[in-house]
Amino acid sequence: MEEEPARGRGEPATEEEPARGRGGPAMEEEQSFSDICGGRLALQRRYYSPSCREFCVSSPRLSLRSLTAVTCAVWLAAYGLFALSEVMNSTILSAAIFVTLLGLLGYLHFVKIDHETLLIIDSLGIQMTSSYASGKESITFFEMDSVKDVIINEAIYMNAKPRLDCLIEVYRSCQEILAHQKATSTSP
Numbered sequence: 001m002e003e004e005p006a007r008g009r010g011e012p013a014t015e016e017e018p019a020r021g022r023g024g025p026a027m028e029e030e031q032s033f034s035d036i037c038g039g040r041l042a043l044q045r046r047y048y049s050p051s052c053r054e055f056c057v058s059s060p061r062l063s064l065r066s067l068t069a070v071t072c073a074v075w076l077a078a079y080g081l082f083a084l085s086e087v088m089n090s091t092i093l094s095a096a097i098f099v100t101l102l103g104l105l106g107y108l109h110f111v112k113i114d115h116e117t118l119l120i121i122d123s124l125g126i127q128m129t130s131s132y133a134s135g136k137e138s139i140t141f142f143e144m145d146s147v148k149d150v151i152i153n154e155a156i157y158m159n160a161k162p163r164l165d166c167l168i169e170v171y172r173s174c175q176e177i178l179a180h181q182k183a184t185s186t187s188p
Helices: 064-084 091-111 164-186
Strands: 027-034 040-049 052-058 113-121 125-132 137-143
Touching: 027 164, 040 164, 052 164, 064 091, 091 125, 113 164
Parallel strands: none
Antiparallel strands: 027 040, 040 052, 052 113, 113 125, 125 137
């Protein structure tokens, strides 16, 4: 029984050892980047075969400390208004609590994205998935017949807003798969 050659995490597959596309586990790499605001992003690359790759851009989870600070600030401001107002009723406090909870739910469900994934399979197509902090997922699929090329378009569709160096990593890999797809579709 032959042993598989040892390879460090993040080390790309060699020509003799394709990315374990014959039923074995995918090779995975992870690299850190920053977003356009200077925040941390992680790019995970999974190589399933020469014709199938997956990229996942993850942003840090929502910090409990920042969430608590914002909630306390809003509630303290509401309490200050309540204490200083001449009309001593609980409407101001109730409204502050309601608005804070509604804002938090809206932020988690529509704005805060945990990770975005791009899966490209040369014979099928490209699938883009956005996973929100609330658990909601948004999935878009493009059939390979309708894909002419992949371009970098100022990261308009990515909510994580990665810098160009991160986008170039994904772009190059997508171009490799598209070239592989064109080569296999033209060969007899």
